[in-house]
Amino acid sequence: MIWPENVTIKEVGPRDGLQNEKVMIPAQSKIDWIDQLSETGLSYIEVTSFVHPKWIPQLSDSIEVAKGIKRNPDITYAALVPNQRGLESAIEANIDEISVFMSSSETHNLKNINKSISDTLPVMKDVIGSAAKSGKTVRGYVSTVFGCPYEGQVSPEQVFRVCDQLFEYGINEVSLGDTIGVASPRQVALFLERAVKRYDISKMALHFHDTRGMALANVLQSLDYGVEIFDSSLGGLGGCPYAPGASGNVATDDLIHMLHNMGIQTGINQEKLIKAASMIQSFLEKPLPSHQMAVYNAQ
Structure with a gap:
């Protein structure tokens, strides 16, 4: 196989990694960690989520964190945004890229967003549209692509219907997302065989x-x-708060180790990455x- 010479890693630890952690991390500690991540060579860091604090208390300090970090001009600082109110906060905090999110399975979308897919799409x-008018790029997260905790396997057609709409809206x-970690390499192959014919590969992330x-086999x-x-999420932090038993994202440090040993470049310094991992490990005390x-x- 001909593998890419370079791969872009999008670090989601400060958002997806921390959102399910029970130990409350102070805002300044999050800021210090993100600043440390900014020194590793990463080009993209998802720093927080502007959801209502009652849904994810760990990220209730989103504006403070986003405003407090030291910005590296070579890094895109992104945040998850559920609605117009969240978007206003993200713009106030000078977030570079807006991430919207929804599920490809109806039941997970209802549990996660409290709306049906058809009711979610107009919000998206x-x-x-508003983010684009504000000069922000927009990323669309589609969850439960390879399986749903409530509905089981999700058909590619179901996923494509959601993706088609989001691309039409301007993401x-x-x-x-393999939100609950059920995908196998064969399932990934069968899905991508169709997806790469339908979408520009440069606009697709896994x-x-x-x-x-x-996770690494699927990568x-x-x-x-x-x-x-x-x-990926540094140290393998994370999990879906609405999908019991779902563990963290593929670990950034494990992923970098594999890619670099395959001769695939990421621009990330492994030693500095481990230093950043050690920092958040000490904050979490585990x-x-x-x-x-x-x-x-x-x-």
Whole structure:
């Protein structure tokens, strides 16, 4: 197989990684961690989410965190936005890129957003349009692409219907999420075989969770289809708060180790990345679940 020479890693730890953590991390600690991440060579960091605090208390300090970080002009600082009110806060905080989110399965969308897919799409359209008018790029997260905790396997057609609408509304990129970590390499191959014929590969990212230990295998399969953008969370932090048992995203440190040893460049410094992982590990007062951090902690 001909793999890409370069891959873009989009770090989602400060948002997707922390949102499910029970230990409340002070805003200044989050700021310090994001500033440390900004020194690693990452080109993209999702720093927070502007959802209502009652849904995700851990991220209730979103404006303080977004305003407090040191901005590196070479990095895109993104945030998750659920609606117009969240968008107003994100713009106030000078977020570079807006991320909107919805599920490809009806039941998960109802549990996650409290709306049907048909009722969610007009909200997405308004937010995407308003963000674009404000000069912001927009990323669309589509969840439960490879399986739903309530409905089981999700058909590619179901996923494509949602993606088609989001692209029509003006998103710049879609992140396809294995939200509960059920995908296998074969399933990923069958999906991408169709997806790469339908969408511009440069506008597609994969977002794998590692619930069943398949995330790196699924990344490898995606590379075979020319995918060059992956979401990951440092140390393997994360999980879906609405999908019990879902573990964190593929760990950024494990992913970087694999890619660099395959000769695929990311622009990320592994030593600095481990330093940033050690910092958030100390804040959480527990070992991070990634393999690289298990090695680091054993030294």
